[in-house]
Amino acid sequence: xxxxxxxxxxxxxxxxxxxxxxxxxxxxxxxxxxxxxxxxxxxxxxxxxxxxxxxxxxxxxxxxxxxxxxxxxxxxxxxxxxxxxxxxxxxxxxxxxxx
Numbered sequence: 001x002x003x004x005x006x007x008x009x010x011x012x013x014x015x016x017x018x019x020x021x022x023x024x025x026x027x028x029x030x031x032x033x034x035x036x037x038x039x040x041x042x043x044x045x046x047x048x049x050x051x052x053x054x055x056x057x058x059x060x061x062x063x064x065x066x067x068x069x070x071x072x073x074x075x076x077x078x079x080x081x082x083x084x085x086x087x088x089x090x091x092x093x094x095x096x097x098x099x
Contacts, residue, residue: 030065045075 012019032049039046047068054060070078 032065034062036062036064040072040075043072045070045072047075 011022013022014020030049031051033052034050035047036050037046037048045068047070048064049066049068050062051065052060052062
């Protein structure tokens with residue numbers, strides 16, 4: 001059995017050979033632009049993400065928007081997925097295929 005995680009849009013995801021139903025569609029979407037805390041202990045990764053609020057003349061503030069705790073293996077999958085997305089986003093446009 002493979003431990004590959006297949007992430008696709010839709011209502012299910014596959015981890016190895018097992019398929020899982022995705023629930024929780026009513027979650028709030030939060031914008032995060034800074035990492036407040038990142039640490040690990042005993043194979044568990046802790047990550048706190050925050051949003052910078054800098055409006056008008058007030059003092060800029062960082063507000064925690066998400067606290068994540070995951071096994072190291074899940075962090076490795078997220079690391080790979082983010083790396084793939086960043087690599088794709090930073091690729092120069094193929095101007096030979098432009099209209």
